[in-house]
Amino acid sequence: MSKSFTALGVSVPVVEALSRLKITKPFAIQALVLPDALAGVDVLAASPTGSGKTLAFGIPMIERTEASGQPSALVLVPTRELASQIVEELQPLARSRGLWVAACYGGTSVTGQAKNARRSDVVVATPGRLNDLLERKLISLDAIRVLVLDEADRMLDMGFRPQVDRIVREIPENRQTLLFSATLDGSVADLARAYTVKASRFTTGAQTETVRGDVGHEFVAVTSEDKIEQLAGQLRRERGLALVFVRTKYGADKLARKLDRLHKVRAAVLHGNMSQNARERSLAQFGSGRVTTLIATDVAARGLDVDDITHVINFDPPRTADDYTHRVGRTGRAGRSGIGVTLVLPEQRLDVSKLAGTLGHTHAFAASGIETPAPRRASGQPHRRRRR
Numbered sequence: 001m002s003k004s005f006t007a008l009g010v011s012v013p014v015v016e017a018l019s020r021l022k023i024t025k026p027f028a029i030q031a032l033v034l035p036d037a038l039a040g041v042d043v044l045a046a047s048p049t050g051s052g053k054t055l056a057f058g059i060p061m062i063e064r065t066e067a068s069g070q071p072s073a074l075v076l077v078p079t080r081e082l083a084s085q086i087v088e089e090l091q092p093l094a095r096s097r098g099l100w101v102a103a104c105y106g107g108t109s110v111t112g113q114a115k116n117a118r119r120s121d122v123v124v125a126t127p128g129r130l131n132d133l134l135e136r137k138l139i140s141l142d143a144i145r146v147l148v149l150d151e152a153d154r155m156l157d158m159g160f161r162p163q164v165d166r167i168v169r170e171i172p173e174n175r176q177t178l179l180f181s182a183t184l185d186g187s188v189a190d191l192a193r194a195y196t197v198k199a200s201r202f203t204t205g206a207q208t209e210t211v212r213g214d215v216g217h218e219f220v221a222v223t224s225e226d227k228i229e230q231l232a233g234q235l236r237r238e239r240g241l242a243l244v245f246v247r248t249k250y251g252a253d254k255l256a257r258k259l260d261r262l263h264k265v266r267a268a269v270l271h272g273n274m275s276q277n278a279r280e281r282s283l284a285q286f287g288s289g290r291v292t293t294l295i296a297t298d299v300a301a302r303g304l305d306v307d308d309i310t311h312v313i314n315f316d317p318p319r320t321a322d323d324y325t326h327r328v329g330r331t332g333r334a335g336r337s338g339i340g341v342t343l344v345l346p347e348q349r350l351d352v353s354k355l356a357g358t359l360g361h362t363h364a365f366a367a368s369g370i371e372t373p374a375p376r377r378a379s380g381q382p383h384r385r386r387r388r
Contacts, residue, residue, distance in 0.1 A: 003026065003031060004025070004026070005018060005024075005026055005034075005059075008026060008030075008034040008035060008038070009034065009035060009038045010034065010038070010059055011063060013096040013097055014059060014062065014093055014096055016096065017092050017095070017096035018055075020092065021092060023055070026052075027052030027055075027056075028051070028204045029045060029047045029052050029053055029056045029202065029204045030052050030055055030056045030059070032045075032056075032204065033045055033056045033057070033060075033178075033202055034056065034059060034060060036200040037056070037057065037059075037060035037061075037176075037178060038059075038063055038064070040176050041176070041198075041199070041200050042176060042177045042178070042179075042196040042198065042200070043057075043177075043178045043179070043196075043200050043201075043202065044181075044184055044196060044199045044201045044202070045057075045178070045181075045201075045202045045203070045204075046181060046182065046184045046202070046203040046204070047180055047181075047202075047203075047204050053150070053180050054085075054086055054089050054090070054150075055089070056180070057148045057150065057178045057180060058086070058089065058090045058093060059093065060146075060178070061073045061075070061122065061178070062090065062093050062097055062122070063097075064145070064146055064176065065099060065121055065122060065145070065146060066121075067097070067098045067099055067100075067121055068121060069119055069121070070119070070121070070140070070143050071117060071118070071120060071121065071122070071123045071139070071140075071141060071143060072121050072145050073121065073122045073123070073144065073147075073148070074122075074123050074125065074130075074141065074146070074147050074167075074171070075122070075123070075124040075125070075148040075150055076126075076127055076148065076149050076150065076164060077124060077125070077126060077150045077151060077155075078126065078155045078158050078160065079105075079126065079154075079299060080105030080106060080107060080126055080279070081279070081283070081304065082150070082151065083103045083105045083124045083125065083126055084103060084105075084280075085305065086124050086150070087102070087103045087124050090122065090124075094121070099121040099122060100119065100120040100121050100122070101120060101121070101122040101123075102116040102120035102122070102123055103123075103124050103125070104117050104125035104129045104130050104133060105125065105126045105129050106126065106128060106129045107274075107275050107279070110129075110132065110133070110136070110138070111138070113129070114133050114136075114139055117133070117139055118138070118139055118140075127155065127160040127163035127164050127167060128160070130163075130167055131163040131166055131167060134167065134170060141167070141170040142170075142172065143172075144172065144175060145172070145174075145175050145176065146175065146176045146177075146178070147168070147175055147176070147177045147178070147195075148177075148178045148179075148180070149164070149177070149178070149179045149180065149181075149191070149195070151180065151181065151182070152179050152180065152188050152191055152192075153181045153182050153183055153187075153188050154182075156187045156188065156191065161187075161191070164191075177195050177196045177197075177199070179191070179192055179195065179196060179199070182322065184201070184203070214332065214337045214338075215328060215332035215337070215338045215339065215340060216337075216339040216340070216364075217328070217339070217342075217356075217359075217361045217364040218340070218341045218364065219344055219352065219361075219364060219365050219368040219370060220234075220341060220342070220343050220368065221344055221346075221349075221368065221369070222343045222344065222345060223345065223346065224345060227345070228255070228258055228259065228262065228263070229263075230343060231255075231259070231313065231315055232259060232262075232265055234311070234313055234341055235259075235263075235265055235293055235311075235313075237311070239292075239311050240308045240310035240311075240336075241286065241292050241293075241294070241308045241309045241311075242292060242293045242294070242311040243294050243296060243304070243309050243311070243312050243313070243327075243330050243331070244267070244293060244295045244312075244315050245295075245297070245298065245314050245315060245316065245318070245327050246295060246296070246297060246315050246316045247297065247298075247316040248297065249273045249297060251315075251316065252269050252270070252295045252296065252297055253269060253271075255267075255295055255315065256268075256269045256295050259293070266291055267293040267294065267295050268282040268286050268293070268294045268295070269282055269294075269295050269296070270282050270294055270295070270296040270297070271296065271297045271299075272297065272299055282294065286306065287306050289308065295315075298318070298323060298326070298327070304330060306330070307336065308336070309330050309331045309338065310331060310337070310338050310339065311338065311339055311340075311341065312327055312331045312338070312339070312340045313340075313342075313343070314327060314340070314341065314342040315343055317342050317343070317344065317348055317351070317352050317355070318355070320355075321355060321358045321359050324340075324342075324355060327340070344368075349370055349371070349372045349373065350372050350373055352370075353370070
């Protein structure tokens with residue numbers, strides 16, 4: 001039997017705040033991390049989206065932060081959507097201890113954000129915007145005692161290492177560091193060695209925060225001529241909300257226009273080149289169901305948490321198995337069933353078949369009837385002569 005929050009060392013005000021949110025039992029990653037994190041030990045945690053990691057670092061961070069009217073705890077995240085989500089999740093807990101939480105991310109007023117951040121106890125920020133505030137001398141990190149790096153692997157993938165290094169140099173060495181990532185290998189391991197001291201290491205593979213439903217996987221052969229028609233057909237299926245992934249910001253806008261003009265399908269768009277107001281408007285339309293199709297890029301959809309998504313459609317196939325898992329993981333939430341559909345052009349068949357094999361979806365790919373070409377021989381590789 002798992003321990004209660006109280007048994008793990010969480011204070012009465014925070015336990016009561018959790019209870020008001022209908023959170024009464026710790027998730028796996030929380031039960032693992034909380035004892036050491038509450039004790040002030042550095043922590044490295046490998047935990048996927050949907051595993052309860054926000055509270056795993058949020059609870060100890062809030063417990064170990066005192067109201068002082070200046071930033072004492074900092075959470076670095078890769079995207080503004082994730083920053084907004086974390087602030088929303090932590091505010092009720094922070095209020096229970098008299099703390100203020102502020103977000104810092106691009107697309108909104110620099111001076112307004114700086115003013116809020118300077119007088120808040122907890123700051124949740126993207127590296128680019130926080131680095132901008134530091135260069136303008138609009139914020140000080142001298143009082144930071146707890147540093148959280150959330151989705152560290154994604155921050156590195158997005159090229160934020162120089163900004164993160166710059167930010168960490170402004171933070172006192174005498175601090176606690178909590179690093180959360182989908183993986184703790186490779187460049188994330190280098191980051192961990194640079195920023196943590198004698199850190200406890202924890203890993204949880206299962207998504208436990210949200211009860212997972214059955215998720216099916218389909219692969220559909222398309223051509224460049226009928227690809228949008230095929231997508232429109234998928235969107236005409238009986239469904240709830242549909243999340244359509246594309247690779248580029250330009251592609252998202254172009255696809256939304258074509259769906260509207262050619263097939264009378266209205267879609268909201270979410271990508272990194274939009275103003276914050278436009279992004280929040282798209283998320284509000286989609287989350288409320290006023291618009292049932294959202295076209296998004298990978299980076300923009302990071303942290304998106306909407307229970308009613310029944311279809312994830314890869315208009316552009318993902319490049320990696322991790323990207324596929326992240327995308328399709330947006331459906332089948334809260335016990336509902338869902339489906340992941342990948343549209344495959346002729347020139348993509350070999351790569352997608354390999355991806356399906358890596359993910360364990362070989363049977364689903366075979367059931368599609370898509371024929372894959374033989375792997376091409378590397379240039380310059382000689383033909384082997386058959387022995388007679």
